[in-house]
Amino acid sequence: MDAPKPRQSSGSSPAARRPLRFLLLLPLACGVLGALWIARAEAGRGHFSSAPSANSPVTRQVNSSSGVFSPAHPSVGEALDDFFDTYPTPVQPIAFNHSIHLAKGMKCTACHSGVTRGPDAGIPSITFCMACHQVIATTNPQIKKLAAYAAKGQDVPWQRVYWFYPSAHVRFWHAPHIRAGVDCSVCHGDMSRETVAVRQKGLTMQFCLSCHRAKGVSVDCTTCHY
Amino acid sequence: MAHRWGMVIDLDRCTGCEACVVACHAENNIATVGEKQAAMGRAIHWIRVERHWEGEFPNVRVRFQPIPCQQCDDAPCEPVCPTYASYQNAQGLNAQIYNRCIGTRYCANACPYTGRYFNWFNPSWDKPLQLQLNPDVSIRESGVMEKCTFCFQRILAAEANAQAEKRQLRDGEFSPACVQSCPSEAMVFGDLDDPQSEVSRLSRSDRGVKLLGEVGTFPKVTYLTRES
Amino acid sequence: MKRRTFLIFSAASAAGALVDVTHKKGLPGKEMIRFxxxxxxxxxxxxxxxxxxxxxxxxxxxxxxxxxxxxxxxxxxxxxxxxxxxxxxxxxxxxxxxxxxxxxxxxxxxxxxxYNPDRIGHPLKRVGPRGSGEYIEISWEAAIGELTDRLRPLASQVDSSGLVFLTQPLRGQRQVLIERFLSVFAGSAHVPFEFFDDAVLREANGLSFGHYQLPTYDLANSRYVVSLGADFLGTWNSPVAQSLAYGTMRQGRSGVRGRFVQVETRMTQTGANADEWLSANPGSEGNLALGLAHVLINEHLRSAESAASAGDLIEGWKDGLPQYSSEAVAWKTGVPPATIRRLARDLSAHQPAVVIVGGSPLAQTNGLFTALAVNALNALLGSANQPGGLQFSPYAAGFAAPAEPRKGVLSPNELAQQILTGRPSPVQALLVYGANPAFATPPGWQVKESLEKVPFIASFSNFVDETTEMADLLLPDHSYLESWLDHVPESGTNEVVIGVAPPAMEPLHNTRATPDVLIETAHRLGGRAAQALPWKNYEEMLRSTVLPLRHFPGSVAAGSDDDFWKKVQQQGGWWGTTTGQTSKSASRPASFSPVKEQQPEFDGSAKDFPFHFLPFASQQFYDGRNANLPWLQEMPDVLTTAMWGSWVEINLQTAQELQIEQGDLVEVASAHGVLQAPAVPSPGIAPDVIAMPVGQGHAQYGRYATGRGANPISILGPQRETNTGALAWASTRVRIRRVGKNGELCLFSTGPITWGEKQLKR
CATH class of the missing domain: 2.20.25.90 (ADC-like domains)
Incomplete structure (x- = not known):
């Protein structure tokens, strides 16, 4: 009943593992790629046998939506990333500088306000950013980008930094952790020394469990996986 | 505080309306599989309503019986799992850990209530139907088993709420989706370890029986028989 | 180590490394913009x-x-x-x-x-021929402009504008809005239509009790319930309210368990819960009710006078109903005389008791006779307006009150005839909102053909269905979760209830609430039209109607209008005991003489068509409006466990005689049409009845419903209830034959159908 043993400790970066991988066999890799490809094709296929859309122009033209949503990986690349538990570094549209904001005395919860109340910390909309940046640092090239989004009536397409692949089936709730006095930096590192957020900690199951064990809280599987 | 969650289903109240069936689909992100797969027996219903015909026309009778996972104390699905994906959690629920599941389907074979369902392929939703999905519940992928969880996400949310408000959970404070929707109030959910709870009181009723009681699974679902 | 990874972990790593370098998340240009x-x-x-x-x-x-x-x-x-x-x-x-x-x-x-993928997401204008489904997307500005241009010449007509508004029956301010909108157009008509409409019972209740509305059954306090054909736990009247009360009737009272008998030709979900299930010949239920009354009167269990005016409507009531002796009734209904006497005595002994009638017994040509007979029986039992019996919900004046008998309301049949013949006046424009008569009327009513003749049709539907397919202009409504809503329940409660709710979410698509479209159209038409609908939008209309309720005792206490309006929205409505005017008696037409016994008439001869055909409200799709929802398509029918299709229910014995097995494809033919579907032999259906669920067989209703199963309405005869003119949808006769082996029946449970309760052990 013990937790599966993770491949490596939580701190090291994904790159550290790479040299090992080249030792491995190519043919089997091809097999995996093939299997994933088939799985993906399978998922994309609609399974409603008598779907009439092919001979009915109405359904084609009237529908405003198309496509299928499925937990299948959208690409082979993501499937492999999931497989190896690696998380690609997101490319942010604006190089948001955490350290500057924190140095000005802002609290994490000023922007990530959901953290005390719900599962997700959340990111505020551009309206929140522009409340200050109408007047502050308007000549900064990054702020100009921000203002450009606002002028177009768009929100900033921020990319998630911390997430779990769907196949991990993790349902993480921030609020109980904050209530228990776990500091943000325990999982997210010291953001006052970071500019653009990157995934500093591996957040593997081992990482979660070590803390849960140390604090004597539940390590039952269904605490997180359901 | 530990709980032992259980359910009572009053067959004298149940009307077979299947509100519980759809409520469960909506709450737990259960995908529809379509006609072709459904005809092959691959439709997934964590709770289903069995009907038992008795007699011949015109003296016919039907008895309805909703069957969710019975959450057995001594569950046949658990020891057969080679990866411990199927296990009993601290609150006595027969849980299924999708990450561990490798899809042997031994558990489905072992369950005398056929309460376990296999994902033969990745579920899919025609957009924008995916917007109905409940973010509190995992979406299961192809190759894993799934089953009734007694709406575990609701149990955890209620516990978290109570904890935040520094109080104990109250009886009837929350219920699984099936119990909540049941129009004739045939289902009752609660803590079996609390002798005062409605579910404890009803499960001690003279009408209380267990499904396939002789198998020795010790279910935490008690049925109250029909009185006619 | 994660699952599946054991054997192939090492190998796949190499490929993973290669992909790692190139795979980045959130590359600019590949992302959708965010609002x-x-x-x-x-x-x-x-x-x-x-x-x-x-x-x-x-x-x-x-x-x-x-x-x-x-x-x-x-x-x-x-x-x-x-x-x-x-x-x-x-x-x-x-x-x-x-x-x-x-x-x-x-x-x-x-x-x-x-969230349906087949919702119409924006206004459309037809460009191809009717029914071709060729549309172009237009703006709301242009769409409302087009509607206004089409209606403007009609508004200036002096005698007859030729405008018809076809809707589902509406119970709230939408009804008021549409009537006010139409008031601008001379000679315009509002045609409310739904397949399972209870016009016959309303008419009968108006005559017997002075309430032109459906009853609220106080089952929670009943000790004995007899239901004639009414699927009151599944689809009929107010099923959730009735199920709640039913649960209490069975197990909610200490020491008292209500008993329940169902009489019908095919076992419904409701009938399956009965303590005793009886089968009576189709159309004979009125006889049965009067047979019970005969026993009650002649055994001096009740006096005929106690039924008061409800009894006077039945010929021979005062004389003790001599023609309805148990033996005579037994012969007509097929229910043994001893059973009739026992039922009557039980009804009398277990008070309060109530007799419910609804569904197929009233969908016969003698439906009104049946309903009046049951009303008289209830009156005789002392169950009318009593706890444990049937009651009538009070209603709120000004909130689309339970309709009085509305003379001159057209049925789609009459509408179709008006369109086809141009008499009394040609129909120039048709607006469709929430009704689908092209699917839900028998072919003999010629609705589909008539739609082709209308010069202009605009539809406010969310989906392209068989009726909307004929429209020239599609002005899609919000879904109901995106709309301002109000609804005054006709039954199911003893309080005055005015349901009001603001939108629960923002609209997903470029749709617009139909009431708002009508208000804007009226404003663009100007003049009298703008005066008839003076509000800025529907929200304002609702607010102005609801505010006067503040002065009546009810569920919302508030100090100011704004506070009241806010609290009503939070609560989802207002409920209380009175709004000053709670009940209004319908005046009985002077010419209404006591009804004689009336035999049902059937479409098709017994020789050519030996079976009665019973279309029934499906547990999943009701009248077919829900057939495009995959959850309901995959919800097993509780008695057959059938999913994703139609089926034909036939008596087990009859099926054996005809060598029809479960899943065989059978053909059901009436004098009006033919359909094919898989057979389900069932013990719970009379030997001379063939039953089929309504709801499937859509020719056009999105990807989940289109072309699935068969539509039983498509083979119904056009005959109507003789007094009220309501469609007698249970009065068609059919024949059946086996076509072949594979009917493609999709069942959830493939096991034996008698997996008995012996499995339940202590």
Whole structure:
């Protein structure tokens, strides 16, 4: 009943593992790629046998939506990333500088306000950013980008930094952790020394469990996986 | 505080309306599989309503019986799992850990209530139907088993709420989706370890029986028989 | 180590490394744009908003669980992602007096109306021939402009504008709005239509009790219930309210368990719960009711006078109904005389008792006779307007009160004849809102053909169905979770209930609320039209109608109008005991003489068509409006476990004689049409009855419903109830033959159908 043993400790970066991988066999890799490809094709296929859309122009033209949503990986690349538990570094549209904001005395919860109340910390909309940046640092090239989004009536397409692949089936709730006095930096590192957020900690199951064990809280599987 | 969650289903109240069936689909992100797969027996219903015909026309009778996972104390699905994906959690629920599941389907074979369902392929939703999905519940992928969880996400949310408000959970404070929707109030959910709870009181009723009681699974679902 | 990884982990690593370098998340240009969200929701934390269910006419209150999510939307012609509040689950509103927090399967599935992939997302104008489905997308500005241009010449007509508004029956301010809108057009008509309409019972209740509305059955206090054909736990009247009361009747009272007998030709979900199930010949239920009354009177269990005016409507009542002796009735109904006497004595002994009638018995040519007979029996039992019996919900004046018998209301049949013949005046324009008569009327009514003759049709439907397919202009409504809603339940409660709810979520598509479209159209027409609809929008109209309620005792106490309006919205409506005017007697037409015994007439001869054909309201789709919801398609029918299709129910014995086995493809033919579907032999159906669920067999209704199963309405005869003119949908005769082996029956349970209760052990 013990937790599966993770491949490596939580701190090291994904790159550290790479040299090992080249030792491995190519043919089997091809097999995996093939299997994933088939799985993906399978998922994309609609399974409603008598779907009439092919001979009915109405359904084609009237529908405003198309496509299928499925937990299948959208690409082979993501499937492999999931497989190896690696998380690609997101490319942010604006190089948001955490350290500057924190140095000005802002609290994490000023922007990530959901953290005390719900599962997700959340990111505020551009309206929140522009409340200050109408007047502050308007000549900064990054702020100009921000203002450009606002002028177009768009929100900033921020990319998630911390997430779990769907196949991990993790349902993480921030609020109980904050209530228990776990500091943000325990999982997210010291953001006052970071500019653009990157995934500093591996957040593997081992990482979660070590803390849960140390604090004597539940390590039952269904605490997180359901 | 530990709980032992259980359910009572009053067959004298149940009307077979299947509100519980759809409520469960909506709450737990259960995908529809379509006609072709459904005809092959691959439709997934964590709770289903069995009907038992008795007699011949015109003296016919039907008895309805909703069957969710019975959450057995001594569950046949658990020891057969080679990866411990199927296990009993601290609150006595027969849980299924999708990450561990490798899809042997031994558990489905072992369950005398056929309460376990296999994902033969990745579920899919025609957009924008995916917007109905409940973010509190995992979406299961192809190759894993799934089953009734007694709406575990609701149990955890209620516990978290109570904890935040520094109080104990109250009886009837929350219920699984099936119990909540049941129009004739045939289902009752609660803590079996609390002798005062409605579910404890009803499960001690003279009408209380267990499904396939002789198998020795010790279910935490008690049925109250029909009185006619 | 993760699952599946054991053997191949090492090998796949190499490929993983290669992909790692090239795979980046969030590369510019590959992402959808994001719109600025307006939501104030905390991500992942649910809020609950009130709503009103519109899946059937009962009008249950909803509690909509809303959470933040990302939706792909189109705004100003641009596609992008919007973070918005999304309805995630529908529950019953715990405070709503009708459903008290409960909700049925069809109500639960309502989420899939809003998120349906086949919703019409923007206004469309037809460019190809009618029914071709060739449309172009137009703006709302242009769409309302087109509607206004089409209606303007009609508004100036002096005698007859030729405008017809075809809707589902509406119970609230939408009804008032449409009537006011039409008041501008001389000689215009509002045609409310739905297949399972209870016009016959309303008419009978008006005559017997002075209430032109459906009754509320106080089952929670009943000790004996006899139901004649009414599927009151599944689809009929107010099923959730009735199920709640039924649960209490069975096990909610200490030491008292109500007994329940169902009489019908095919076992419904409701009948399956009965303590005793009886089968009576189709159309003979009125005889049975009077047979019971005969026993009660002649055994001096009740005096004939106690039925008061309800009894006077039956010929021979005062004389003790001599022609309805148990033996005579037994011969007509097929129910043994001893059973009739026993039922009557039980009804008398277990008070309070109530007799319910609804569904197929009233869908015969003698439906009104049957309903009046049952009303007289209830009156004789002392069950009318009594606890444990039947009651009539009080209604609120000014809120689309329970209709009085509305003389001159057209049925789609008469409408079709008017269109086809041009008499009394040609129909120039047809507006369609929430009704689908092209699907739900028998072929003999010629609705589909007539639609082709109308010069202009505009539809406000969410979906392209068989009727909307004929429209020239599509002006899609919001889904009901995106709309301002109001609904006055006709039954299911003893309080005055006015359900009101603001939109639970922002609209997903470029749709517009139909009431708002009508108001804007009226404003563009100007003059009298603008005066008839003086409000800025529907919200303002609702507010102005609801505010006067503040002065009556009810569920909302508030110090000011604004406060009152806010609290009404939070609660999902207003309920109280009175709004000053609670009840109004319908005057009985002077010419209405006591009814004689009336035999049912059937379409088709018994020789050519030996079986009665019984279309029944499906547990999943009601009258077919829910057939496009995949949750309901995959919900097994509770008695047959059939999914994703139609089936034909036939008596087990009869099937054996005809060598029809489960799953065989059979052909059912009436004098009006032929259909094919798989057979399900069942023990719970009379040997001379063939039954089929209504709802499938859509020629056009989105990807989940189109071309699936068969539509039993398509083979119905056109005959109507003789007094009220309602469609007698249970009076067609058919023949059946086996076509072949594979009917493609899709069942959830393939096991034996008698997996008995012996499995239940202590």
């Amino acid at each position: 600025i969200p307006e939501t104030k929701l905390v991500p992942g934390v649910a809020v609950h908003r009130p709503g009103i269910c519109t899946q059937c006419p009962a009008g249950c209150g909803l509690d909509v669980r809303v959470m933040e999510g990302h939706a792909e939307v189109v705004r100003n012609g641009q596609a992008g992602l919007l973070r918005m509040g999304l309805a995630k689950k529908l529950e019953g509103n715990p405070e709503h007096p009708v459903n008290l927090g409960k909700l049925c399967a069809r109500g639960q599935a309502g989420l899939q109306v809003t």
